[in-house]
Amino acid sequence: MILSTSNPHTPTHIYADDTSYFVTGTILHHAHLLASITYKQHLQEELLNLAPDYGLDLKAWVILNNHYHILFHLTNSDNLPRFFRRLHAKTATTFNQWDNQPGR
Numbered sequence: 001m002i003l004s005t006s007n008p009h010t011p012t013h014i015y016a017d018d019t020s021y022f023v024t025g026t027i028l029h030h031a032h033l034l035a036s037i038t039y040k041q042h043l044q045e046e047l048l049n050l051a052p053d054y055g056l057d058l059k060a061w062v063i064l065n066n067h068y069h070i071l072f073h074l075t076n077s078d079n080l081p082r083f084f085r086r087l088h089a090k091t092a093t094t095f096n097q098w099d100n101q102p103g104r
Contacts, residue, residue: 015077020059025084026067033095035065043068046091054083 027033034040042062047070051058057073074080096104 003069014052015079016079017077018073018075019077020071020073021080023070023072023084024067025070025088032065034068039095039098041093042094044085050083050090054079054086056083084093 033041044061045064047058047061050056051072055075056079059071059073060069060071062069092104096102
């Protein structure tokens with residue numbers, strides 16, 4: 001499946017079953033939201049907890065101050081957008097609560 005968009009900041013997404021992926025996620029406006037070790041640890045914990053539920057076989061990851069990289073293998077590509085929606089929703093909600101910034 002190919003998902004394309006007219007937004008120049010969102011590249012075309014290609015979803016394929018039984019494929020390895022290298023994904024980069026960035027914080028809005030490249031803010032250094034993940035500068036704290038506590039925030040990095042929380043993102044890692046959510047990544048490790050959610051990955052099996054969506055069939056991601058994590059191979060490697062790195063969490064930096066304003067973005068992260070994840071290398072994984074995925075059997076069912078339908079799970080890819082669902083996984084990232086869930087990961088981003090859970091971590092954003094928590095970080096916004098910690099920073100007293102609801103709806104940021």
